[in-house]
Amino acid sequence: MATSLPVKVPLVTEPMGILASLRVARENILAIIPEIATRQPMVTGRTGKRWHMVMDPGAIRRILLEELDNYPKSVVTKNLLRPAVGESLFIAEGAHWRWQRRAAAPVFSHRNVMNLAPVMTAAAERSAARIAAAGPAAVDVAEDMVRTTFDVISEVTFSGSDAFDADGVHRAIDHYISAAGKISLFDILGFPDWVPRPARIASGPVMRDMKAVADAAVEERRKRGHAGVPDLLDLLLAGEDPETKRQMNTAELRDNLLTFIVAGHETTALTLAWSLYLCAFDQGVQDKARAQAQSMLRGRAATGEDVANLPFIRQIADEALRLYPPAGMISRTAQKADTLCGRDIRPGDTCIIPIYALHRNHLLWDDPDAFDPERFADRKAVDRYAYLPFGDGPRICIGASFALQETVIILATLLSRFRFTPVKGRDPKPVMILTLRPEGGVWLNAEQLSGTTPSAKTASQAV
Numbered sequence: 274m275a276t277s278l279p280v281k282v283p284l285v286t287e288p289m290g291i292l293a294s295l296r297v298a299r300e301n302i303l304a305i306i307p308e309i310a311t312r313q314p315m316v317t318g319r320t321g322k323r324w325h326m327v328m329d330p331g332a333i334r335r336i337l338l339e340e341l342d343n344y345p346k347s348v349v350t351k352n353l354l355r356p357a358v359g360e361s362l363f364i365a366e367g368a369h370w371r372w373q374r375r376a377a378a379p380v381f382s383h384r385n386v387m388n389l390a391p392v393m394t395a396a397a398e399r400s401a402a403r404i405a406a407a408g409p410a411a412v413d414v415a416e417d418m419v420r421t422t423f424d425v426i427s428e429v430t431f432s433g434s435d436a437f438d439a440d441g442v443h444r445a446i447d448h449y450i451s452a453a454g455k456i457s458l459f460d461i462l463g464f465p466d467w468v469p470r471p472a473r474i475a476s477g478p479v480m481r482d483m484k485a486v487a488d489a490a491v492e493e494r495r496k497r498g499h500a501g502v503p504d505l506l507d508l509l510l511a512g513e514d515p516e517t518k519r520q521m522n523t524a525e526l527r528d529n530l531l532t533f534i535v536a537g538h539e540t541t542a543l544t545l546a547w548s549l550y551l552c553a554f555d556q557g558v559q560d561k562a563r564a565q566a567q568s569m570l571r572g573r574a575a576t577g578e579d580v581a582n583l584p585f586i587r588q589i590a591d592e593a594l595r596l597y598p599p600a601g602m603i604s605r606t607a608q609k610a611d612t613l614c615g616r617d618i619r620p621g622d623t624c625i626i627p628i629y630a631l632h633r634n635h636l637l638w639d640d641p642d643a644f645d646p647e648r649f650a651d652r653k654a655v656d657r658y659a660y661l662p663f664g665d666g667p668r669i670c671i672g673a674s675f676a677l678q679e680t681v682i683i684l685a686t687l688l689s690r691f692r693f694t695p696v697k698g699r700d701p702k703p704v705m706i707l708t709l710r711p712e713g714g715v716w717l718n719a720e721q722l723s724g725t726t727p728s729a730k731t732a733s734q735a736v
C-alpha cells in the first residue's frame with residue numbers, strides 16, 4: 274500500500290456563517306460537509322432549513338429502506354433534475370415511480386446487461402487506440418472516459434437512429450448539468466425563490482431541441498422495430514408493468530432514456546477516471562491489476578464473460594467508488610416526525626446522506642483516506658450501509674451492474690495495455706457540483722507496453 278494519501282476534499286473545520294458557507298459551497302458543495310461528519314454518526318444544523326447529515330448505518334437503513342415513504346427524495350433533487358428528465362424513474366414518487374421501476378427492472382437483468390457487453394468492449398478498444406495515438410504526451414483520461422462512456426450509453430439507447438444527434442444531446446446535457454449544479458445548493462439550504470432555478474435554463478431552446486430529437490428517435494424505433502440484440506430503448510419499449518400491464522408512452526420513454534444518459538454516463542466516466550488516477554498513484558496496485566488483466570486477456574480487449582474473472586480490477590473500482598463516490602451526497606425530505614440516532618426529526622427537515630463523508634468516516638473504516646483495494650477482497654466483511662456508492666433500498670441505482678460491468682471491461686483493457694504514471698504538479702482536484710469531478714482533468718502519462726499494440730483491424734475500426 275502506498276504510504277502517502279491520494280487527493281481529498283478539504284472539509285470545513287470551523288463554524289462558518291451562512292454567507293461564507295454559501296460562497297464556499299458555490300465552488301464545491303462537498304466543502305460544506307464539516308470535517309466532523311467523518312468522525313460522528315450524525316451532524317445537525319440550520320441554515321434557513323433544519324438539516325441533518327446522517328452517517329450512522331442503522332439510521333441510513335431506516336431512511337432508505339424501512340421508512341421509504343416517510344423519506345422521499347428531497348425537493349432539491351427533484352427541482353434540479355425534473356426540467357431535464359421529467360417525472361421519470363429518478364424523480365417520480367409513490368405509484369408513478371413504482372410502475373416505472375417495475376417496467377424498467379427487466380431492462381437491467383443480468384442477461385440483458387451481458388448482451389450489451391460487446392458495445393462496451395468496442396468502446397474500450399476505441400479508447401485504447403485514442404490513448405495510444407495521443408501518447409507519449411500526457412493524456413487527460415477524465416476527458417477520454419467521458420467520451421468512452423458516452424459512446425456506450427448513446428449506442429445502447431438511441432443507436433442507429435438517423436434522427437438522433439448524439440453530440441448535440443451530449444452538449445445539451447453537459448450544459449444543463451453544469452448550470453444546474455452550480456445553484457443546487459441554494460435549494461438544499463433553503464434559499465428563497467428568487468434564486469434562478471434550473472427550470473429557467475431548461476426551458477431554453479437547447480433542452481427543447483434535445484427533447485424533440487429524442488422523441489423523434491423513439492418514434493422512429495417504434496415504427497421500425499428492432500434488429501439484432503435489443504438495446505435499452507428496445508427493452509424499454511417492450512417493457513410493461515407486470516401488475517397493471519401499463520406501457521410507457523413516447524414522452525415517458527424519452528424521459529427515462531434521457532435519465533439513463535444523465536444518471537449513467539458521467540458517473541461511470543468518473544469511476545473510471547478516479548480508478549486510473551488511483552492506479553497511477555499506487556504503482557504496486559497497478560502492477561498487480563495489470564498482471565491479472567494480462568493473464569486473462571492476452572492482448573485482446575475484455576468482454577462481458579471476463580468480468581467475473583477479474584476480481585482485483587473490480588476491487589479497484591469498488592475502492593475508487595468509496596474514495597470518490599460520483600454521487601457524493603443524496604438527500605431526502607422527512608414527511609413525518611421521526612427519531613434518528615436519538616435525535617428528533619421534524620416534518621420538512623432535510624436529511625442528507627453525505628456519501629463522501631460516510632465512506633471516509635473513522636467510526637466505520639480503518640485508515641479511511643488511504644487507498645487500499647484489499648478492503649473489498651471479502652465483500653461480506655463490508656457493512657452494507659457504510660458503503661453506498663449506488664444508494665440502497667428500493668431506490669437503489671437501477672444501472673449499478675451495467676456501470677460496474679462497463680467499468681471492469683474498460684479498466685482491464687486499458688491497464689493491460691498501458692502503464693499510467695502521474696504528471697508531476699498536476700494532481701486532480703476533487704470538486705463536487707452535481708457529481709464528484711476532478712477539476713482540471715486527470716492528466717496521466719500513458720506508456721504503451723510492448724506487445725500490446727492494437728491490431729491493424731482494431732486500430733482502423735477505432736478511428
Ligand code: HEM
Binds near residue numbers: 346537544603664
Ligand atoms: C458508477 C456509476 C453510477 C453511480 C455511482 C450511480 C449512482 C446512483 C445513486 C447514488 C442513485 C440513488 C440516488 C438516490 O437515492 O437519491 C442512483 C439512482 C439511479 N441511477 Fe445510477 N449510478 C450510476 C450509473 C447508472 C447507470 C449506468 C444508469 C442507467 C443506465 C443509472 C440510472 C439510475 C436511475 C434510473 C436511478 C433512479 C432509480 C430509482 O429511483 O428507482 N445509474 N444512481
